[in-house]
């Protein structure tokens with residue numbers, strides 16, 4: 001089980017998550033998010049993580065020039081797309097990418113998955129109209145596909161209390177969390193981070 005802790009807003013938070021066993025950390029480049037980081041801070045956080053931790057950049061319909069500038073400044077290993085980016089746009093940067101799909105009630109999940117054959121992974125998240133992610137809401141885990149052409153990551157409303165069950169029900173490749181390990185938006189709680197990672201890996 002791989003665990004990503006998303007929305008790091010300080011070097012100390014990232015170092016603590018890595019020390020607690022996080023496989024990946026996320027940097028949010030979506031300006032409307034309370035977890036948004038500027039380039040200098042993002043670069044400092046990325047370089048504090050060490051060579052064996054995946055540093056993920058999160059984007060929501062970010063214009064090409066802006067994303068290129070971020071890539072020049074911050075050493076990102078994986079791009080996570082949370083907007084309406086088609087596969088060609090996700091592929092255009094020549095980096096491994098993960099596409100987030102929000103689980104609208106009427107969505108044909110298998111049909112959506114095959115639209116991203118080049119993704120390193122696909123993340124399934126809760127759907128709230130008008131909100132691209134970080135909702136703190138779960139979706140019906142029974143809708144999680146049993147098989148997939150690409151590794152599937154579960155997100156949406158995960159917490160230390162529900163993550164073991166979520167892993168058991170979905171048998172996902174990995175989990176991603178933001179709000180469920182925070183004391184307030186953008187502030188990670190070290191105890192919750194540690195509990196989350198322990199419970200996810202145990203589950």
Ligand SMILES: O=C(O)c1ccccc1N[C@@H]1O[C@H](COP(=O)(O)O)[C@@H](O)[C@H]1O
Pocket residue numbers: 006007026028030033034035058060082123125132133134135136137155156157158176177178179180
């Ligand atoms: O974290 C954010 O602020 C965010 C903003 C815009 C799009 C996605 C965002 N976060 C991602 O959303 C999911 C679920 O988050 P939560 O655990 O329910 O708070 C997760 O993949 C985050 O990386």
